Amino acid sequence: MNQLKSSLLLMLALGLGTSAVHAQKLQVKWDFASGYNHNDNRLLKLTLVNTDQKAIHLDAYNLWFNSMYPIENTGGNKATFNDQSGNLYRVDFNAGTTLQVKDSLVLHYKSLYPITHTSLTPNGFYLKSKGQTSEIINLDPVEVTALHVTAxxxxxxxxxxxxxxxxxxxGTPQPILPMPASFKMNNGSFKVGKIWGVYEDPQLNLSQQSGYDLAFRTLDVAGVKGPKNGSDVRVLQNADLASEAYELRIDKSGIEIQTSTAAGAFYAIQSLISLATAEQLQGKSELSFPYVEIKDAPRFAYRGFMMDISRNFKELSVLKKYVDLLASYKLNKFHLHFIDDEGWRLEIPSLPELTEIGSNRSGSFQDGNTIPPAYGSGGHAVGKNYLSKKEFQELLEYAADRFVTIIPEIESPGHGRAAIKAMETRYNRLMKAGKQKEAEEFLLYEAADKSVYNSAQNWRDNVMNPALPSVYRFMDVVLDDIKKMYEEVGLELKLVSLGGDEVPAGSWEKSPAVQELMKKEGMSTVYEVWPYYVKKLHEICASKGMDMAGWEEFGMVNKGQGMVVNEELAHLNLHLDVWNNVIGGGQEDLAYKLANAGYKTVFTSSANYYLDMVWDKDFREPGLKWASITDLYQSYALLPDAFFANMKHMDAGKKLEDAYLAKKVRLTEKGRSNLIGLKAALWAETVLTADRLDYMILPRLFALAERAWAPKEAWEGEQTFDQAKFEKAYRNFAHKVGSQELPKLDKLHGGFxxxxxxxxxxxxxxxxxxxxxxxxxxxxxxxxxxxxxxxxxxxxxxxxxxxxxxxxxxxxxxxxxxxxxxxxxxx
Known part of the structure; x- marks a missing residue:
């Protein structure tokens, strides 16, 4: 009895027990402090309000939250703000800090950067008890006050x-999105009913493609087999056409498609759907098609979209919906960013800890069984946040049926914290069991490494150590498991991305293992470790019959003055996703430099195609703005092989002078042959929900589809650029997007x-x-x-x-x- 009494007294002294219940009644409000301005007074405030009928002993807790931008503690007599690495912050309340009934407490802090949009405000607030570490109380939603704008x-x-x-x-809506290589409109239209007679050349094996069948269902028609002559739709093989090319002719005899492959037939049907109006697909008017003659093939072989599901996970049903969307607009590469500092989102059967630890974020991360909350995830783990092997294979088959290739990305050596911490937990478990050799097999960090660095996302322990053989063993096993997932469903993993992005300055400089590696390999500076790592990864991929992709840094090297193009690795057939062309940032021509050097280059323009960027300057718009402010016009404005032609007409390009642009590298003929495609990217730091995903991607993704497939226009050149013709083309494109394609989405894909x-x-x-x-x-x-x-x-x-x-x-x-x-x- 005395022991129970003592425990109760201790709980009361710590402010626990009944106080814990009342802490759930703590409301958090965020606002700009008085006198705030973007330039020299970035003072912000948190207001904590007790909405309950009893006092809350704040000193019994710590308040935790995520902040997109780094913050500074301003001091005060009630609490201090502490940087916990990444974008996680902890507020420590001074002893005796109690919030009385209906009372409030105002805490001030500073942001290192201006808070211009709603996504830059803090989120993911939770309280964690000091005495009972399992007691975690989420406090979202937070009340956010928008930046005041005068009338x-x-x-x-x-x-x-x-x-x-x-x-x-x-404007007049363009007839098809994306526009075909050759399009001729004739007089007349072909009216069809709900049942079509369809002839399909058996050589094309169209009956094996469920995606092809889905395209017909989108038109809400039923197909019945018909003869070669006289059917409403005739799909014929023409071996002279390229693999994704097709010819589509509509006249009084019906619809005739010629193609050499099932993919070409699929894309022809997508053009047929695009010819239909939104009203026709919605059943509001009779389905008919104008007489046309189309000869079509894509401008680029690689037409891609990257979705980050690491920072904030998106489930299988969402990914399938986006496969359908990509296929409908002739995009054929779906790059999935599975791995980053804040999450590992793909089951690897050989290393279950990767998802057991690396996919779970919680306020109990200090015990090593989860990783820290990030980007508003809050203090509670929320169950399975990864694709199982079975789900991934289901996605692979689903995408293949729609002629979409899934490209997995295993980010390394930077952005690797989720993997590092998962393997650290594995190491500790096996060492405790006395299994040192097994424990060290997949270790990704060196305990003796005292290197000091800070990553772009404020991590100081997120880089794998390339001097450790266990790092390459890890990559080998992970790639084997993923390769098997493809093979088991009859597919081949031909291209894999291994990241390479944003390894922070200072990495490996004080690593004993790296120093030993440098001595062994005859390296004079730590910068030479980078191309060594790239070559080692390439060897692993080559041994498995895979081509290796990654971000631009894989084709670069630091020779002491910053990263420059590395000519020495261009022969390795590396595929580079080149994002760094921020207008005014100095690297506007990087994609052209790498393509000219011989790298297979996918232009992933952050200035136009980073779809997590804000739409405009309005505070209410979600997203980030470090790369650009990107509306539909800005996305459409990218001219892939003439980036500088219309830069002065982009909002972000007005500050650049002719003399500055004249010094930039242009594509050579060799470079033009190496510019293999375009890709848009959606990073998920600010994208917590599927609805927000839709909001950020659409309608801007349509601009990528147009540029990646449609032919190069005569005005797409620095010498031939014509602003009036460009604006006319944009008007017609925007009318097609707004009046036709967006309304179709409810019918096509269940709604966006x-x-x-x-x-x-x-x-x-x-x-x-x-x-x-x-x-x-x-x-x-x-x-x-x-x-x-x-x-x-x-x-x-x-x-x-x-x-x-x-x-x-x-x-x-x-x-x-x-x-x-x-x-x-x-x-």
């Missing part, structure tokens, strides 16, 4: 948007929560006018201060009368009643 500032922004939107006036266009506003001659970023959406508005809904009054095309003091709130609405971002114009 005059918002009016100016809306007027600028109106002017930019005006570019879209008088794509971004709705924002409304621009202009006051002129006593009237207020409004327009949208891409057409096809109704504008609704209110005048009573309430936010518009789907049932609000439609804004008239001729505008409304302007009256002094009036406040107009406007937004777009889609067919499902979703409302876009609200524009508020004050007269």
């Amino acid at each position: 005059q500032e918002e009016n100016a922004q809306l007027s600028a948007l109106f002017a930019k939107n005006s570019l879209l006036y008088k 929560k794509y971004r709705l266009p924002s409304v621009g506003v202009m006051a002129e001659k006593g009237s207020i006018h409004a327009n949208v970023e891409y057409p096809g959406f109704k504008i609704v508005y209110t005048l009573d201060g309430s936010n518009p809904t789907s049932s609000s009054q439609e804004f008239p095309s001729g505008g409304i009368q302007a009256k002094n003091g009036m406040v107009v709130k406007l937004a777009t609405v889609d067919a499902n009643g979703r409302i876009g971002r609200i524009s508020t114009y004050t007269r």
